[in-house]
Amino acid sequence: MKLRKVTAASAAVFALALTATACGGDDSGDGGSSSSGGGEKIKIGIKYDQPGLGLKTPDGSFSGFDVDVATYVAKELGYEPNQIEWVETKSADRENALSRGDVKLIAATYSITDERKQKVDFAGPYLLAHQDLLVKSDSDITEATDLNDKKLCSVTGSTSAQNVKNDFAPKAQLSNRGGYSECLSALQNGQVDALTTDDSILAGYAAQDEYKGKFKLAGLKLSNENYGIGVKKGDTATVDKVNKALEKMVSDGAWQKAVEENFGPANYKNEQAPKIGQIVK
Numbered sequence: 001m002k003l004r005k006v007t008a009a010s011a012a013v014f015a016l017a018l019t020a021t022a023c024g025g026d027d028s029g030d031g032g033s034s035s036s037g038g039g040e041k042i043k044i045g046i047k048y049d050q051p052g053l054g055l056k057t058p059d060g061s062f063s064g065f066d067v068d069v070a071t072y073v074a075k076e077l078g079y080e081p082n083q084i085e086w087v088e089t090k091s092a093d094r095e096n097a098l099s100r101g102d103v104k105l106i107a108a109t110y111s112i113t114d115e116r117k118q119k120v121d122f123a124g125p126y127l128l129a130h131q132d133l134l135v136k137s138d139s140d141i142t143e144a145t146d147l148n149d150k151k152l153c154s155v156t157g158s159t160s161a162q163n164v165k166n167d168f169a170p171k172a173q174l175s176n177r178g179g180y181s182e183c184l185s186a187l188q189n190g191q192v193d194a195l196t197t198d199d200s201i202l203a204g205y206a207a208q209d210e211y212k213g214k215f216k217l218a219g220l221k222l223s224n225e226n227y228g229i230g231v232k233k234g235d236t237a238t239v240d241k242v243n244k245a246l247e248k249m250v251s252d253g254a255w256q257k258a259v260e261e262n263f264g265p266a267n268y269k270n271e272q273a274p275k276i277g278q279i280v281k
């Protein structure tokens with residue numbers, strides 16, 4: 001399979017003034033909050049609309065590989081599951097959410113890049129994914145070069161959107177939304193011809209009951225996306241603790257179990273567990 005390397009994305013897009021995410025009541029600015037009774041809480045940023053990775057279900061529960069990784073890490077940091085407060089961190093909000101101290105950690109399909117490392121620190125990586133395309137089952141788009149006169153949807157502040165513009169489809173008509181589920185609706189109703197992001201995310205959508213048979217992944221490995229756990233810039237103590245937790249999660253088999261539980265239903269063939277500190281360029 002063709003493996004095309006995409007260099008680190010250049011200038012990511014940041015909204016100038018992002019509205020505060022749901023994090024009322026905590027002015028400690030370190031992503032933790034002391035609440036009476038339930039013990040100290042840890043605020044962790046995840047995605048809410050990515051089945052298999054980070055999903056908030058209508059009953060208010062949370063599931064996905066990122067959720068499981070974050071839950072394991074939190075436990076190693078001394079927080080039980082009931083001490084975790086999940087916060088939605090959309091792609092474009094992640095750096096700001098960490099800088100402001102809205103959350104202590106982010107586990108949200110968050111690729112480690114040199115550009116982001118200027119603003120935040122990362123533990124990991126804990127998963128290697130690759131950018132791909134999701135198209136309708138009857139689409140004739142098979143290669144990235146097929147996109148150049150087509151309508152393509154991605155998400156503001158993502159490496160996926162940057163890579164399209166900088167590298168593999170500069171002439172595509174790219175429209176960026178706030179989240180990938182919005183792109184999925186646009187793909188379904190014919191507003192766009194393809195949705196591009198990590199294969200891990202796309203596989204999760206394609207496997208949803210309501211979409212079965214409607215979409216297909218192109219199977220292109222357009223980039224290497226090394227998922228890291230984001231922490232506030234300079235918080236090396238937390239980076240070290242999270243790295244230790246991730247190593248333990250792999251060595252005790254919990255990582256593999258989380259992979260099977262979350263990616264099995266989507267038939268997503270993941271890469272093996274990355275080594276901490278080793279970024280695949």
Ligand code: GLU
Binds near residue numbers: 111157160225
């Ligand atoms: N992993 C890529 C990124 O960090 C795409 C997925 C996302 O937007 O969360 O930008």
